Amino acid sequence: MRRIFSGVQPTGNLHLGNYLGAIRNWVHLQRDYEDCLFCVVDLHAITVWQEPAALRASTREVAAAMIAAGIDAEKSVIFNQSQVPAHAELAWIFNCVARMGWLSRMTQFKEKAGKNKENASVGLFAYPNLMAADILAYKGTHVPVGDDQKQHLELARDIAQKFNNDFGVDFFPVVEPLIFGAATRVMSLRDGTKKMSKSDPSDQSRITLTDDADAIARKVRKAKTDPDPLPTSKDGLEGRPEAANLMGIYAALAGQDLEQVIRDHGGHQFSRFKQDLADLMVDRLQPITAEMRRLTADTAYIDGVLRRGAEKARALSAPIMAEVQDIVGFLRP
Ligand code: TRP
Numbered sequence: 001m002r003r004i005f006s007g008v009q010p011t012g013n014l015h016l017g018n019y020l021g022a023i024r025n026w027v028h029l030q031r032d033y034e035d036c037l038f039c040v041v042d043l044h045a046i047t048v049w050q051e052p053a054a055l056r057a058s059t060r061e062v063a064a065a066m067i068a069a070g071i072d073a074e075k076s077v078i079f080n081q082s083q084v085p086a087h088a089e090l091a092w093i094f095n096c097v098a099r100m101g102w103l104s105r106m107t108q109f110k111e112k113a114g115k116n117k118e119n120a121s122v123g124l125f126a127y128p129n130l131m132a133a134d135i136l137a138y139k140g141t142h143v144p145v146g147d148d149q150k151q152h153l154e155l156a157r158d159i160a161q162k163f164n165n166d167f168g169v170d171f172f173p174v175v176e177p178l179i180f181g182a183a184t185r186v187m188s189l190r191d192g193t194k195k196m197s198k199s200d201p202s203d204q205s206r207i208t209l210t211d212d213a214d215a216i217a218r219k220v221r222k223a224k225t226d227p228d229p230l231p232t233s234k235d236g237l238e239g240r241p242e243a244a245n246l247m248g249i250y251a252a253l254a255g256q257d258l259e260q261v262i263r264d265h266g267g268h269q270f271s272r273f274k275q276d277l278a279d280l281m282v283d284r285l286q287p288i289t290a291e292m293r294r295l296t297a298d299t300a301y302i303d304g305v306l307r308r309g310a311e312k313a314r315a316l317s318a319p320i321m322a323e324v325q326d327i328v329g330f331l332r333p
């Protein structure tokens with residue numbers, strides 16, 4: 001059996017990278033796989049401080065974005081993590097399976113904790129254990145993730161294997177990553193070597209899913225470029241991160257491969273290409289943005305979707321958690 005699980009953090013500024021790198025791919029996956037769970041990972045979000053009202057708003061915004069982008073809440077399970085206790089329960093058990101050494105090697109922790117590791121939350125350190133629990137509480141088998149999450153997925157596999165070994169069972173499946181094309185790695189509009197990020201202090205660096213048409217056009221127009229016209233071959237993108245980024249974004253939005261974009265736009269000046277890109281972006285994003293706006297205004301509806309999703313998720317995880325409790329030796333009601 002195949003089951004897809006993926007998650008996105010509700011930490012504000014949902015941007016083009018989140019859309020092209022994650023949410024849009026999920027829409028495609030739901031066509032090919034019967035069994036998909038898409039989770040707003042609020043427990044992960046609080047590994048760094050979140051203002052409670054902002055956390056609530058972001059959780060609803062991410063759910064609205066998923067629905068607006070085309071994820072069908074009847075077919076797939078859309079929910080927020082904290083409404084399903086299995087995540088935290090299994091994460092605790094995995095805290096006792098995973099080794100300090102494994103987690104110490106996680107590059108994302110080192111990046112996020114920065115120089116002051118002593119002051120990072122324990123949750124930030126244990127973050128990957130919770131991620132493994134997200135997937136394995138449903139015996140998820142396939143996980144669409146970006147490059148930056150591959151190491152965490154490796155860890156989830158190690159945890160599943162060690163759990164199976166420690167208890168002499170063949171219980172948790174081997175989790176497989178689903179990696180999408182390179183074009184989905186969206187970089188900052190201000191620096192083509194840095195990932196587009198919700199935490200970048202410059203709002204110019206990202207297109208958010210709440211930007212209107214004017215904002216999109218302005219940000220694309222101001223995006224960093226180099227002085228040369230666009231290259232006429234893929235090799236010509238070498239050493240030109242901004243050109244590569246903008247052409248990659250175009251390809252992803254147009255549903256074309258990069259070769260096609262190079263054939264159609266190679267040799268053009270940036271100013272002309274930026275106009276084309278802004279038009280395409282507005283065309284593809286505005287319907288989603290408008291629907292998102294409509295949905296976020298209807299909190300009762302969004303909360304209802306998340307509540308029903310959580311009910312379904314609890315029903316799926318309950319029998320798996322009951323077995324886990326038996327395996328570990330916990331008495332249960
Ligand atoms: N860590 C992921 C990210 O920041 C989000 C996430 C949490 C996730 N749990 C998950 C992704 C489980 C895939 C599966 O992008």
